[in-house]
Amino acid sequence: xxxxxxxxxxxxxxxxxxxxxxxxxxxxxxxxxxxxxxxxxxxxxxxxxxxxxxxxxxxxxxxxxxxxxxxxxxxxxxxxxxxxxxxxxxxxxxxxxxxxxxxxxxxxxxxxxxxxxxxxxxxxxxxxxxxxxxxxxxxxxxxxxxxxxxxxxxxxxxxxxxxxxxxxxxxxxxxxxxxxxxxxxxxxxxxxxxxxxxxxxxxxxxxxxxxxxxxxxxxxxxxxxxxxxxxxxxxxxxxxxxxxxxxxxxxxxxxxxxxxxxxxxxxxxxxxxxxxxxxxxxxxxxxxxxxxxxxxxxxxxxxxxxxxxxxxxxxxxxxxxxxxxxxxxxxx
Ligand code: GDD
Numbered sequence: 001x002x003x004x005x006x007x008x009x010x011x012x013x014x015x016x017x018x019x020x021x022x023x024x025x026x027x028x029x030x031x032x033x034x035x036x037x038x039x040x041x042x043x044x045x046x047x048x049x050x051x052x053x054x055x056x057x058x059x060x061x062x063x064x065x066x067x068x069x070x071x072x073x074x075x076x077x078x079x080x081x082x083x084x085x086x087x088x089x090x091x092x093x094x095x096x097x098x099x100x101x102x103x104x105x106x107x108x109x110x111x112x113x114x115x116x117x118x119x120x121x122x123x124x125x126x127x128x129x130x131x132x133x134x135x136x137x138x139x140x141x142x143x144x145x146x147x148x149x150x151x152x153x154x155x156x157x158x159x160x161x162x163x164x165x166x167x168x169x170x171x172x173x174x175x176x177x178x179x180x181x182x183x184x185x186x187x188x189x190x191x192x193x194x195x196x197x198x199x200x201x202x203x204x205x206x207x208x209x210x211x212x213x214x215x216x217x218x219x220x221x222x223x224x225x226x227x228x229x230x231x232x233x234x235x236x237x238x239x240x241x242x243x244x245x246x247x248x249x250x251x252x253x254x255x256x257x258x259x260x261x262x263x264x265x266x267x268x269x270x271x272x273x274x275x276x277x278x279x280x281x282x283x284x285x286x287x288x289x290x291x292x293x294x295x296x297x298x299x300x301x302x303x304x305x306x307x308x309x310x311x312x313x314x315x316x317x318x319x320x321x322x323x324x325x326x327x328x329x330x331x332x
Contacts, residue, residue, distance in 0.1 A: 215254040
């Protein structure tokens with residue numbers, strides 16, 4: 001039975017990936033912060049359905065010793081390094097801690113594997129934010145990186161570290177350059193979930209408005225459940241390589257709003273307020289991915305399209321709202 005260690009297992013991607021690996025017969029281990037183990041109800045909520053089938057270890061991206069210990073004890077065949085400070089806006093507020101978690105944390109994981117389990121394969125969660133304001137659209141593996149945020153810089157450094165460990169030590173390390181991927185498990189600070197959770201609360205009469213920043217920003221949004229399949233596929237290839245993973249279709253924040261509001265019979269223009277507080281010091285205006293290589297070499301393709309994703313997220317937030325208010329229970 002293959003053994004996997006997932007850092008960031010409590011997050012959106014970590015939880016989907018853990019479910020996928022369990023379904024493929026893996027023994028799944030996760031690294032979580034000690035505080036998460038102490039506040040399991042909230043912090044492990046995404047793992048609810050699989051909690052008794054995975055093994056959690058306490059550790060932190062800030063501690064080489066804890067990562068080394070976990071790798072040494074578990075002796076994984078595959079490590080999926082997903083843990084990071086992943087909110088771009090926050091990286092402008094505290095670039096120092098973003099660099100510590102995302103750069104040192106990645107370095108610690110790679111070095112732990114090199115020392116304690118050198119034959120283990122490693123997946124590094126790169127990001128389309130590394131492209132920033134890229135000189136071409138769509139972006140592929142050859143596109144020049146031009147990050148526009150401390151987050152993008154930190155991911156680019158993690159990507160270069162991964163490449164260097166692959167080349168210098170012959171390790172099997174792949175970076176996935178994933179474009180935005182969303183789901184009902186997305187954190188509320190990201191724009192898609194912020195929109196769908198507000199739409200549900202507006203529809204249910206709890207609030208009136210949705211304050212947003214740049215409505216013109218354009219992203220290539222896919223479904224996280226589709227994207228974690230690509231992570232696993234990369235580590236099953238004969239040689240370690242980096243891959244862009246994206247739907248190839250991009251839409252503006254405004255288009256996301258239009259679809260989300262209209263799905264529950266509302267007009268976005270009556271509720272969305274542009275609030276300059278949500279603008280970023282430096283914006284990435286457009287990201288659209290060209291995942292030809294992943295489609296050709298991995299045989300990967302997404303199942304959920306943009307409209308399906310928006311509907312899935314709005315429906316889940318509507319359901320959550322009804323359950324919280326007791327309507328769902330009464331209807332059952
Ligand atoms: N969060 C947020 N909140 N974003 C807003 C808002 C708002 O109120 N209003 C407009 N936006 C715009 C942002 O300026 C950005 O252009 C776009 O919506 C998407 O923002 P996020 O959902 O926060 O995601 P992101 O694109 O910055 O980063 C996400 O995707 C990356 C992959 O490209 C994150 O998941 C990163 O961790 C990931 O690497």
